[in-house]
Amino acid sequence: MFTTNNQPATPDVSAVFLGNGTVRLSIDGDTTSLQAGSEEELRSEVVARAHKLAQSHNAPVRVRVIEGGNTMLVDVNPDGSNGVANSAPAAPAAAPQQPDPLPAAPAEPPAVVEDEKPAAEPTFEWADDPEWQQRAKEPASTGWRSVLKLPAGKSEIEQRQQEFAQQMREAEERRQREERQRREAAEQRRIQEQQEAEELSRKQALAERRQAHKSKLTRTIQTNFQGTRTILVANPKGGARKTTTTYILGAMIGSTRGGSTIAWDANETMGTLGERARDDRHHRTVVDLLEDGAQHFLDIDSARVGVLDAYVRNQGDCHFDVLASDENPNRQDQIDAEGFRKVHDILSHFYRMILVDTGNNIRAAHFTEAQKHADQLVIPVAASHDSKNRALDMMAAFSAAGYDHLVAHAVVLVHETEPIERDDEGNPISNQPHELTAAEIASAFENRVRTVLPVPYDPKLKDGGEIDYFQLSPDTISAYREAAAAVSDALIDRTLQPGRHADAEA
Structure with missing residues (x-):
């Protein structure tokens, strides 16, 4: 850094920054006002003019700067280097001829010299x-x-x-x-x-x-019941899901036991089990069996299961057969008590499990005959009050007729008519009106029968057409597995001699 003597040989230069974008620059008493957009631009302009003076005189030029109430001395060298002087000398008196001279040195505020070194x-x-x-x-x-x-x-x-x-x-x-x-x-x-x-x-x-x-x-x-067992599916209310229950329960029992199961439509009028079942290569019914086939089953020597195939309809992988009711209501009337006994006797020769789909008239002769041969009662109930009431009336009629044991060991299946959302444990997780109705109907049978089980709503069964067992929902299949096991449990307790079958809990 270069510092001049007290009597510089170069022009006397001062710059007063007025703070409004203006600087008053004085060179040897000649004052000029400079303006710029910022204070930085003004400073650069002052240094640039001092640099030109230093070059023209080939000597350093000291500029006395007054800014913001402070005074500093800035040395500008010909080579472009600059610096801040260590002290500020007294300013020279202004030339008398200047209309606006700079203030005399004694009137100026004390010089404030900024340390040129960075602060510690x-x-x-x-x-x-x-x-x-x-x-x-x-x-x-x-x-x-x-x-x-x-x-x-x-x-x-x-x-x-x-x-x-x-x-x-x-x-x-x-x-x-x-x-x-x-x-x-x-x-x-x-x-x-x-x-x-x-x-x-x-x-x-x-x-x-x-x-x-x-x-x-x-x-x-799969329990071996050591003989044929007859399951009566009954509820005098139409639309109670009797045929649906008979078919799906037959499919569950047949597929689990490996066959030797038949579902028989013993409706006093034209039943629908044949319509809901899988077609076969013939359309013969129970009436045809009585009229044309019964003669082949008069004794053990003439009885052949192959002959029976001409009258029953095989249900494929479900491993059970269907014996349909006749489509002519006049012919179906032939199935009276005697007709029921004959058909039941024939079926008992070739099947271990017989499921009987009954009609709506519990006073019909073949219905009362079916009661005599029934080992187990299954009561399907649609989740509606009329279906429940007719089932309760039927139970009372059974007890009055001396079949209280069938009622006491009955399995009631409450078919839900609308979807009910359940958790993993099968418990309803909301309180919709139809859920409350289903629960109320189920409670009406508790303590009157052996078991009450829910059967969930399944849209595959809604249209009433042919039942495709393998297209049913897993929940429906699980519900009917529970139902088939409940039926088997009841049969074990009622019809098997102790010690003659494997423990179901083993």
Whole structure:
């Protein structure tokens, strides 16, 4: 840095910054007003003019700068280097001929000389940070130090420290926030993984329980009853799901036991079991069996199961047969009590399980005859009050006729007429009106019969057409497995001699 003597040989230059984008520049008493858009531009303009003077005189030019109540001496050298002088000499008197001379030296405020060296840095928390050390070395960005490309002064260093400290605090807060978020996300993942593992374990345990329960039900259905058993499916109310129950229960028992099961439509009028069943290559019915086939079953030597195939309809992979009622109501009337006995006797020669789909007239001769041969009663009930009431009336009639044992061991199947949402354990999870109705109807049979079971709504059964057992919902299949096992349990308790069959719990 270059400093002049007390009596400079170069022009006397002063610059007064008026603070409104204007500077009053005086060179040897010649005053000029300069204007610019910013104070920085004014400073640069003053230095640029002083530089030209220094070059023209080939000597340093000292500029006395008055700005904001402070005075400093700036040396501008011919080679373009600049600096701040160590002290401020008294300003020379203004030329008398100037209309607006600069103030005499004694009237000026005491000179304030800014230290040209960067202020010593106080203890700074991030003093050793490489980023801060790099930023601290950057030249001044404001004021005369910026114009003269000098290191930042104390005030700017302090400002930079404040900004850097704020930046570092924000970075630390951000790091802590991100770390907290990372920990929270990790904890959420851990909780989610734990919940998923628990849910998977719960589902596996549920699947294992269901499989064990299914195996238990299967063994029960497969019990050897040591003789033919007749299951009566009855409810005098039309639309109570008698035919649906007979068919699906026959399919469940037949497929589980491996055959030797038949579903017989013993309706006093034209029944619909034949319509709901799978077609065969013939359309013969129970009346045809009585008229044309009974002669082949008069004694054991003439009885052949192959002959019976001409009258029953095989149901394929369901492993059971269907004996349909006649489509002519006049011919169906031939199935009186004697006709029932003949058909039942024939079927008992070739099947272990006979399911009888009855009509709506419990006083019909063949119905009362069916009561005599029944080993088990199944009562299908649509989830409606009229279906429930007719079933209760029938139960009372059974008891009055001396068949109270059939009522006491009956299995009631409550068929839901609308979907009911259930949890994994099969419990309803809402309180819709139709759910409450189904529960109310089921409760009407409790303590009167052996078992009351729900049968869920299945849209595959809604249209009343041919039943495709393998297209039914898993819930429907499960419900009928429960029903078949309940029927088998009742038969075990009532018709098997102790010690003559395998324990269903084994």
